[in-house]
Amino acid sequence: MNNLKKVGLTALAGSLVAGSVSAADLSVTGSATMSYNGGDSKATQGNGWTMGDSVTFSASGDVNDIGVTLSLELDGDGADGTNQLDSQSIKFDLGDAGTLTFAGHGGDSAMSAKDDVMPTASEEPWDILTGAETNVVGGTSGNDMFTYSYSHDSGLTFTAAYINASAAVTAVSYSDFGVEYTGVDGLTIGYATGDSEVTVGAEIEEHTMYAKYAMGGITVGVQVSEADASGSSQDYETAGMGISYQVNDDLSVSYGSHEIEAVGSGNPDQETSAVSASYTMGSLSIKASVHNGDNIGNSSTNNREAYNLSLGFAF
Secondary structure: OHHHHHHHHHHHHHHHHHOOOOOOEEEEEEEEEEEEEEOOOOOOOOOOEEEEEEEEEEEEEEEOOEEEEEEEEEEOOOOOOOOEEEEEEEEEEOHHHOEEEEEEEOOOOOOHHHOOOOOOOOOOOOOOOOOOOOOOOOOOOOOOEEEEEEEOOOOEEEEEEEEOOEOOOEOOOEEEEEEEEOOOOOEEEEEEEEEEOOOOOOOEEEEEEEEEEEEOOEEEEEEEEEEEEOOOOOOEEEEEEEEEEEOOOOEEEEEEEEEEEEOOOOOOOEEEEEEEEEEEEOOEEEEEEEEEEEOHHHOOOOOEEEEEEEEEEEO
């Protein structure tokens, strides 16, 4: 028996030596933030202070002439504050044929990556305000998702995502796609669409299109989206705009607004707006935003105000 083990180990060692070995490039990046949310008299916020932290390990190399990158993120978002494995993905670089990413967790679909792409120095107008993000049109994302992306020299980028059917994420398989064009200097235009069916028989068709234009230090943008639901579910239409100004290499300021209409319901439109500023000094960033919201959740009795301050470090 011992001789058989020795023969087996010798054969395995020989095969490892004879095979091709590709060295991997290893990197570690990290970030940490301290944030304070306040000003919302209708929300229970505790002391308002929160901490964000993330350490991402990345390993990349060539496997049979295909570039492969493994990314694992440690993020201390557990209830007890201990580090947990968060975003994780395997990315295949197919050269001129594009890239294919399998995200075990933390991936973006074509729609979810474009829920709000308006220029801002800090947060979206509907962020920070409790409940304001509920009906933002943003597609579906989930664990074990495939995302394919192809970019052409003309400035055209195509993205498609797929999630296999899983009761924990969606009742049926989810797919979406998006296109974006940046072939004109300063101009970005895009469109994305997807079908979501979180509950069997309740299909929601979602669409978004947007345009942004940058000239000098000023960037302006507009975006419209809609969610058309089958059966008795509510349809929503949204519209957003933003303008940002890069004062200098370190300081930027912005203003944005966003509206959500519950189509045919008779309820008032949710209207949110925000003024933001961001200042960077090397790896240090300071951000602030002030938010105002009327008719949150399309309810005439739910008006809110809030602000956010954050201090961030990148390593």
